[in-house]
Amino acid sequence: xxxxxxxxxSESKSAGGxxxxxxxxxxxxxxxxxxxxxxxxxxxxxxxxxxxxxxxxLALGNPLLKAAMVxxxxxxxxxxxxxLVAPIAGVMVDRWNRHRVIVVTQILSMLQSxxxxxxxxxxxxxxxxxxxxxxxxGFVNAFDAPARQAFVVEMVxxxxxxxxxxxxxxxxxxGARLLGPAVAGLLIAATSEGVCFLIDAxxxxxxxxxxxxxxxxxxxxxxxxxHPLHELREGFRYAFGFPPVRxxxxxxxxxxxxxxxxxxxxxxxxxxLAPASHGAKVFGFLGTAVGVGALAGAIYLASRRTVIGLxxxxxxxxxxxxxxxxxxxxxxxxxxxMIMAAFTGLGTIIxxxxxNTMLQALVDDEMRGRLMAFYIMAVMGTAPVGSIIAGWVxxxxxxxxxxxxxxxxxxxxxxxxxxxxxxxxxRALVRPIYVRKGIIPEVAQGLQQASEVTTxxxx
Numbered sequence: 409x410x411x412x413x414x415x416x417x418s419e420s421k422s423a424g425g426x427x428x429x430x431x432x433x434x435x436x437x438x439x440x441x442x443x444x445x446x447x448x449x450x451x452x453x454x455x456x457x458x459x460x461x462x463x464x465x466l467a468l469g470n471p472l473l474k475a476a477m478v479x480x481x482x483x484x485x486x487x488x489x490x491x492l493v494a495p496i497a498g499v500m501v502d503r504w505n506r507h508r509v510i511v512v513t514q515i516l517s518m519l520q521s522x523x524x525x526x527x528x529x530x531x532x533x534x535x536x537x538x539x540x541x542x543x544x545x546g547f548v549n550a551f552d553a554p555a556r557q558a559f560v561v562e563m564v565x566x567x568x569x570x571x572x573x574x575x576x577x578x579x580x581x582x583g584a585r586l587l588g589p590a591v592a593g594l595l596i597a598a599t600s601e602g603v604c605f606l607i608d609a610x611x612x613x614x615x616x617x618x619x620x621x622x623x624x625x626x627x628x629x630x631x632x633x634x635h636p637l638h639e640l641r642e643g644f645r646y647a648f649g650f651p652p653v654r655x656x657x658x659x660x661x662x663x664x665x666x667x668x669x670x671x672x673x674x675x676x677x678x679x680x681l682a683p684a685s686h687g688a689k690v691f692g693f694l695g696t697a698v699g700v701g702a703l704a705g706a707i708y709l710a711s712r713r714t715v716i717g718l719x720x721x722x723x724x725x726x727x728x729x730x731x732x733x734x735x736x737x738x739x740x741x742x743x744x745x746m747i748m749a750a751f752t753g754l755g756t757i758i759x760x761x762x763x764n765t766m767l768q769a770l771v772d773d774e775m776r777g778r779l780m781a782f783y784i785m786a787v788m789g790t791a792p793v794g795s796i797i798a799g800w801v802x803x804x805x806x807x808x809x810x811x812x813x814x815x816x817x818x819x820x821x822x823x824x825x826x827x828x829x830x831x832x833x834x835r836a837l838v839r840p841i842y843v844r845k846g847i848i849p850e851v852a853q854g855l856q857q858a859s860e861v862t863t864x865x866x867x
Contacts, residue, residue: 430710432573437622438563444618446580448514451611453588454595455521457695458604459538461596461688462528464675466535478535480799483672485539487792489546490553491785495644497551498781506559511619513552518612520545521605528602553788554781557764563622574765575710579703589699593692646771646779652834653770653779655827656722660763661786662823663726667756668794669816670733673802674749676809681742690742697746701753709761719831722762726824729755734817737810759824760787770838 433439460479467478501509524541527533564573592604648654678691705725712718732751739745764783771779794816802812 430572430576432564432576435564438560438573440618440621441563441615442576442580444615446584447614448611449581449584450588450591451521451608453584453695453699454592454604455524455608457589457592457692458596458601459524459542460675461592461691462533462601463535463538477799477803479672479675480795480797480802482535482539482542483668483795484792484799486542486546487668487788487795489543490550490788491790491792493547493550494554494781494785494788495778498554498778498784501551501555501558501781502778504555506555506562507619507622509551509555510559511616513548513555514612514616514619516548517545517552518609518616520548521609521612525602525605525609528600528605533602549788550784553784554778557768557780557784561768572710574768575706575712575761579706579710581702581706584699587696587699589692589695591692592695593689596688596692642778644782648782650837651830652838653767655830655834656763656766657782657786659722659726659823659827660760660783661790663729663756663759663820664787664790665794665797666730666733666816666820666823667752668791669798669802670736670752670813672795672798673809673813676802677736677745680740681745694746694749697749698753698756701750701755702757703753704750705754705757706761709758709765718762718766719834720828722759722766723824723827723831725755725758725762726827727755727821729759730817730820730824732817733820734814737813737817763787 433442459482463478463482520541524533524538527537560573560577595603595607646653648657674694675691678694681690729752732748732755736745736748736752739748764780767779767783798812798816801807802809807815
């Protein structure tokens, strides 16, 4: 039986299926993090939705501005710091206490939302201020994202439960997305965007308190540290010198570029789907539809018992996502647009979470922060490229919004097909690592417990 990057395995069902899917919640630290972050993420989705609608509304009110270009610039400002800073942030995350890093980043994020709320509620907020605050938040995210990804392994005491913890993180993120956009749309229609920002700022208290309540994390193995630039070069050579890791990063980056075009231009499609008086509500419901699909994808990943087979699943998800995006771009029917938005969310979360899990399975802990930083750079850092290009070409004088999103979908499909074509070579390189870590032999013997293994504490 071939059990490598893209090979399926038999996944037996246990009697306690639901408890199996929630097994990472048995750990107190992870349970605290899950609950606190779950509350905070709902607030974050309120801000994400409200920011896009606020900018779109302000751009429409200024005849000198092109809405598509402004939306692209705002998302570019929020994401470009991750691309620029994430690699060195990953080096520092490997050196610093990850728990403390997350506490600091959450406090800074709370302050950013509070300032955004103050300016919006005063009625004097400008697009330039939104761009500046988004840039600041992007800088914070450059440290927060790799720290959170690397911190998961410290909260989960049994390493075989790591894939489930990663999948539950995705479920939490997209469960919040299920509520956040819809609530934001209703709040904007009833009050204003500023109320969404204020609720977001308050919601950060939940995750900050949860972090402070955690018991001391397990001791980290002492590693002789080198100069930060040397460690950065080590991380770069590992990330882009090993073909399987490089392929996952490239597929994640191309997928991110394409889906960012869809996310950036989504407010502009509202005018084709609903009357202007219902625009904010419809925009919120479209965001919720994406969340429904993404949550379904995260639940599916949480139900899996092994890292084996995720390569093929990641590629298939990229194809599925690209087709759904293109179909969304051409439909004028609201219910069909919501279904395609949900399918896009489904494909997106499966592709990104599967890539995350495979990388976590391959990497040693001393390199984890750096590799996660490169993955964050690939997924979040390349998004501003898609946002700014989409905003520029989607104006009516060029390609227009529909053709732009269709091309973005085609890019996702093409990248996924190329990844599939490379799988035989990638499988041969991954197999020795899985054998050395005990994944393939234990799966081949049909040991249920071993089929959940991803990464042991040491190589």
